[in-house]
Amino acid sequence: MKPAPFAYHAPTGLQEALKLLAALAPQDGRILAGGQTLVPTMAFRMARPAHLIDINGIRELDGVSVAGDRLRIGACTRHAYFESDKIPGRLGDLLRKVVRFIAHYPIRQRGTFCGSVANSDPSSEWCCVTAALDGIVVAESERGARRIAAKDFYKAVMTTELRDDEMITAVELPLLVDDTRTGFCEFSRRAGDFGIAMALVTYRLEGSRITDAHVGLGGAEATPRRIAEAEAALSRKEPKSEIFAAAGAAAAAAIDPIDDNNNPTEYRRALVQTLVERALAGAA
């Protein structure tokens, strides 16, 4: 259980990192951020990168800022940051709800938001958040920067739009207006384990009727996404348990669930129905 040999690079500036990545990506070079997925994968020798480019010393990649109507999350921002009350408003409230489901406390001290998005595990909470809220992934290389909408970013299980010489330098999430209701519900069999499925919902009320509904799923399918059918079931309706059940049923019918030994397709479908319903019922 020891990683294979690699050469270690620790750039202190972004341009230096991008230059290293351009040169080393063709030689199996990888970015190392929090390392909470990459390092265990290396211990199992499922990953054997020849070069690691450690971005933890790049100060400009650290930190979270508000830019206009968006929250900009720098590449080295740890999960634990989102447990604090530093992020204002309804988005902060939502991220505080979600972060408690991510692995365990020590993992949250090291692992990063953007690393999780880059890794793109189907059961990543941050991937679900980014998809559900229509976030933007900022990818940079020596060739320049690209802003990639979440719906175009996730391609397949642990496969993204990111090219070999690109790294995520930030993820941007839209701030939520003050009357937004948010809910999140996830099921896993053990505390801190990978979620078998999760649902994230946000909506607002216009009079007594639902408007601007977002229903995002993670863990259920190969990639996280918004479920238009469930959102349509909520639109212009009053927030009542029958409507929430209808949205859950619409989500369950719309998905192409992951099938694994412990969780067959029909189980995940039923789980999604329940999680969407509960996320909506718990939204505040």
Add this chain to the structure above:
Amino acid sequence: MDKIDIVLEINGAVHEATVEPRRTLADVIRDDCGLTGTHIGCEHGVCGACTVLVDGAPVRSCLMFAVQAEHKKIRTVEGLQQGAALHPLQEAFIEHHALQCGFCTPGFLMLAVGLLEQKPHPGDDELLDVLSSNLCRCTGYENILTAVKAAAARMSVGK
């Protein structure tokens, strides 16, 4: 692969080592610095036996490379005792039978120290969430919870 000269600060003492980049912090703490109080269990970040504090935060030392820990303040279980006096958490673990075989204990102690230094009064739910980070195969966790609560009370009185 080329070895790199590094300097680690562990429990306030300076340790020099020459290591391959692939060596984990856990291995270097034990094998190169001779501090074998930090235990290695699963080597992939699941069990928490190797938990140490890096700049005050409890982290899995098997999921960090030693070369990444330069210029950081590392604390291990050996640094808890001050002279003849055990740390309040160590005393509480003894009083409340929070260990049997003791293999997981250094990791639990560093996890709990890291938490209580950042948050002296964690709620019950939060404590349960944090202590679920590490695995213990003997005690069933109940006594560990009791011990950490007792230590939290004692540490806040001492301040």
